[in-house]
Amino acid sequence: MKRVGIMGGTFDPIHSGHLEAASAAESALKLTSLLVIPSNVPPHRPPPLASSYHRFAMVSLAVAGHSAWNASDLELRDSARSVTSATLQKLHALGYAPAELFFIIGADAFAEIMSWVDYPAILGYAHFAVVARPGHPIADVPQRLPALASRMVRPPLESSRRDPLIVLLDAPTSDVSSTAIRERRAKGESVSGLVPDLVRQHIEQHELYSSPAAQRLAGDSTSAAAAGRLHGKE
Numbered sequence: 001m002k003r004v005g006i007m008g009g010t011f012d013p014i015h016s017g018h019l020e021a022a023s024a025a026e027s028a029l030k031l032t033s034l035l036v037i038p039s040n041v042p043p044h045r046p047p048p049l050a051s052s053y054h055r056f057a058m059v060s061l062a063v064a065g066h067s068a069w070n071a072s073d074l075e076l077r078d079s080a081r082s083v084t085s086a087t088l089q090k091l092h093a094l095g096y097a098p099a100e101l102f103f104i105i106g107a108d109a110f111a112e113i114m115s116w117v118d119y120p121a122i123l124g125y126a127h128f129a130v131v132a133r134p135g136h137p138i139a140d141v142p143q144r145l146p147a148l149a150s151r152m153v154r155p156p157l158e159s160s161r162r163d164p165l166i167v168l169l170d171a172p173t174s175d176v177s178s179t180a181i182r183e184r185r186a187k188g189e190s191v192s193g194l195v196p197d198l199v200r201q202h203i204e205q206h207e208l209y210s211s212p213a214a215q216r217l218a219g220d221s222t223s224a225a226a227a228g229r230l231h232g233k234e
Helices: 016-029 052-063 084-093 138-144 146-151 178-186 197-205 212-230
Strands: 004-009 033-038 069-071 101-106 127-131 166-169
Touching: 004 016, 004 084, 016 033, 016 101, 016 127, 016 166, 033 052, 052 069, 052 197, 084 101, 127 138, 138 146, 138 166
Parallel strands: 004 033, 004 101, 033 069, 101 127, 127 166
Antiparallel strands: none
């Protein structure tokens, strides 16, 4: 049976915390592949500073060293708001069963699951792999969401399970955020070690986040030219 990890996010930019959470899920859940999906229009936060072209490029660079990991433009091809429930249903339409999908999410973000579109039905669209984050230990998740505690399990996950569950992963991840990276860039500080080196090079080469106004102009000019390549039209 396939076990496909799904990691979605704005990825403005993708950083080591994202990759460590994905690696932890891959190891603990024996994932056969992983899709990293940049969002187009995030529903609960301001628009990203970097264009969709640059964010997709950074995700592609970040996953390049992992043979089973792939960047996906599934949400970038849709002009609507990027909603996880809709993305998971698109994957169902492509032939993936809910029990084959593992949506990887930090414990801090999962604490807000009751506010998500299509809750509680969304919990049946895929397994949710909840990874500990600094300041958000995995042991606190059942206490914060007692109504969902009966669905929570720890790995290993039985291969015969077909009903989507909430899998709690107690793995260390770096205390880093995209916001902090953007702030460091705006101050002219290095982001080395906070993002993969290829991503750092892309950020520096295109002067991302160092001047938001200039970056937006650059992003707009590159996006039009790159949209065809990004969406497979060239």
